[in-house]
Amino acid sequence: MSKGTFISLDEHCTGFIQQQIMHGRYGSTSDVVRAGLHLLEKQQQQWQALSRALEEGERSGVAQGFDLEEFLQTQRQNHAG
Template identity: 50%
Template sequence: MNKHTTLSLDDHSAEFIEQQIDGGNFASASEVVAAGLKLLEKRQAYVEAVRAALIEGEESGEPQPFDLQEFLAEMHLEHAK
């Protein structure tokens, strides 16, 4: 379902939309705005995922020592089978 909304744009934004239409990237201002909103939604989802991962990491406790050489040796043995 489409909803008609009126937006007020600054000169820069209006010019950018016109450039996108004139350049053949989009057929209408609505398409430009929809594409921008889709990118914003993806960005917000990414930011939320990063925040959740940070919280999970903080709540997982103190970091444990990590020996890269030992890890690589274990992986080599495991995958050599």
């Protein structure tokens, strides 16, 4: 169900929206705003997932039995052209 909402946009945003519509990427201002909100929502979800992963990593403590030089050598070998 759609709900009308009034928003104020500066000239830059208005111009960008009109450009997207003019180039046929979107059919209306609402389409552009919905696409932008979808991307913002997706970005927020990614940040939340990253934040949870960082917290989990911090709680797990210091890595044991990790040899940085061995790891780097393996990476160099795997990516050597």
